Amino acid sequence: MPSSATSLDTAAELLALLHNTTTEPRVDTQLEALALAVSADLPVLLWGEPGIGKTAALTHLAETLDLPLTTVIASVHEPSDFAGLPVVGDDPATQGVPMAPPDWAVRLVRAGRGLLFLDELSTAPPAVQAALLRVVLERRIGTLHLPPGVRIVAAANPRSSAADGWELSPPLANRFVHLQWVHDHDVVVRGLGGTWPKATLPRLDPHRLSDAVAFARRAVCGLLTTRPNLVHQLPKTETRRGGPWPSPRSWDMALRLVAFATAADTSRDVLSMLVRGTVGDGPGLELLSSMDHMDLPDPEELLADPAAAVLPERGDLRQAVLDGVVAAVRKQPSEARWDAAWSLLVRALETGAPDLVVVPAATLAALRQDGWQVPSSIDQLAGAVSLAQRADRIPAGARR
Template sequence: MNNTLQNLPTGAESLLIALATPAPRGDVGIPVLLWGRPGVGKSSFIEGLAHEQLPVTTLIASIHDPTDFSGLPVLEDGRVRYAVPRWVDDFPDDGDGILFLDELSTAPPSVQSALLRVVFERKVGFHPLPPGVRIVAAANPPDLMVGGWELSPPLRNRFVHLNWDVSTDLYVHSLTSGWEPGALPQVDVSAHAQKLRFFQTRIAGFLRVKPDALHANPEENKYGFASPRSWDFAAALLATADLLGYRIDDDTNNQVLFELTTGCLGEATAIMLLEYLRNLRLPDPKEVLTGQVSVPVEDLDDSELFVLFAGLNDYLKKELDSDRLLTWSEPYLDLAARAFADGRRDVIFVPLKELAGTTWLVRLMAKGQAAGPDKFSAISASINGLFSDEGLREFIEVLS
């Protein structure tokens, strides 16, 4: 994807990635808020994405009443229900679409409050939007707002924030060649789920090193800021970007990945995260489990060791019914024992507990028994050496 989009405004590539991303709540699209000066084509680009299977409905936030987003209370048979506004009917129940909330910064606080549920819970009153409907908003930057309202932190935290701009060169190009239309990429949901786990484990490793990065002060970030919700957004967006060819270790992708992570977490946290991800020194988990690679535990820092074990867990959990379970578990047990010997039990306690919480141990013992007394004895000794550890038992009891 990233090799084909050469003549789009700043922020457009990141926007298309966000709209194509399977959302953490099971819908499609991470909500996006485009910040750009008047006249740079925010509305035109969004409305230009429309086609027969992708209707776009534009609502100017400032000219709507809160009931246009929360539903109008109606008394019926002695009970109050919320009548759904007509614009909801623009979207077929089983189809795709884009709800475009333009001029969001001109919406008064009462309308902003009504939009909280629409943006994150994807409900108008108690009526859910179809899962294929993406949500995009647009606003003028704070320094260009005249007579508007600042967005509340709860509303800001429900978007990935992207700066939108048109360079002089792009505008000159458009005068002779026209504007390049955008097109939504397609993302396989199952492939995204696997890649999402990949980035979740790496973000978990980062937060072990920088635990204070989980939360950020909204007042210190004028757009996006870190919270558990926006970390979920960042993981999902990085997974989509990777599937579409935007690699962390490829310098040509720096701008798009920076836009996406900054839009979720704020600039300072995004810089630290991307630097961490680029500098991770991790072998392929499958090569570790198959014995192709030997891992010097002492060469890995705590976060790298944590991420490595989380990745090994993902592979082993897929092999619970496989004949490979025994041979793949032996390097895992050896690596865990070496981590214990290196004095870093606490680093791998959580991954060990997670794997032990599956049927792994039972199945592994059965595989060892079937392989003969020598193999069963060796596997039993390895397991007992780990799980009889006093520190591990105490830790598991605390977590249970």
């Protein structure tokens, strides 16, 4: 009969086999967003229901990046564990009373690098959240200053599913990039089979760094110049104050994320997740929209040489370009510019959906002044515009 020690050894071998997994390159938007925010040295807060895989994702990220993981359960600590414990020396009146940091902070400083994981943040009472403000923003724990090689990631459950949960205080919430963590069925199934997505830091193009910074500053400053009310908007409800919202601090974080995403040529989905998780859905979507329009061709250049015009492929961007061309003709009307605009509409018709030229064509036709000759190119548009207009009038239920 095998001894208990032998049975435990066999059990340990079986556990080792269960833990023996591999990784593979796989598109995982939320994992890419997390890796980019970590690369940008911004504190990240993962929101998700219990058991969704937040801790497992952080453990995998730390292993892949070869960073020692330090997990601190925020809800079971006292404020002094983050602010430091007073230690009375030989002459406190002269030397003062230093605030001694906890042992896990000392280990992080000695290692010089690592991933600090603040778990169960939403179950930490307000006093502990207040003590965490300095950790997240100033990276200080007692008298220690965390080295640049340490990254901070936190996790929280929604208040509805957290044990004795609290809403995050607005000052603490505004210091994080908020990512909603959800499970992907295919990723979970393949992961349970032994293969998980590979977490990698974004590859920054060293030749694009200066341009990326200039683009990010132009994008954020351009939006806030035209929309000054977006600079700071403290939400009115307690729940929304515990999430992402716009402030000078969070806009600075968004600017950094745009620069990193541009230098890494990150997908729009990843950037959208990060920007909306920093300044909120509304302001984030406005920033993304303004960034799209920053790269649009100048209407004046298009009118100067319609034959060489290159129009955006995306329908919404193409519509914006055509509207801009018509607006330019309205601002400075002339027969030559009017003719050039019709040539651009024909080019748009030949290379895209006909419904995109319906409104610009109608507006442009209304700009005609007495004595202007009708260009022959209008004949090419007439049929498509008429067909598109008739299609719009067909009830949705009657279409096939």
